[in-house]
Amino acid sequence: MILRFCVIQDSINASKDLQKEFATIEKKKEELADYFCEDRKNLSLEDLFSTMKTFREHFLKALQ
Numbered sequence: 001m002i003l004r005f006c007v008i009q010d011s012i013n014a015s016k017d018l019q020k021e022f023a024t025i026e027k028k029k030e031e032l033a034d035y036f037c038e039d040r041k042n043l044s045l046e047d048l049f050s051t052m053k054t055f056r057e058h059f060l061k062a063l064q
Contacts, residue, residue: 029048033040036051043051 025045029043029045030040032048032052033043036048036055038048038051
């Protein structure tokens with residue numbers, strides 16, 4: 001019985017930690033969307049990473 005309670009409590013704690021991480025990721029995604037002048041509501045992480053990659057490539061090309 002005690003073991004089952006510990007497992008449930010650990011699962012609840014892990015779930016809360018995961019929710020905090022997702023919230024942090026979402027906030028950073030919105031900040032980056034604003035920085036790249038993208039629509040923060042419709043921008044997926046995949047789109048964001050693609051935009052960052054393109055930005056990096058253009059930036060490095062400009063440096064050359």
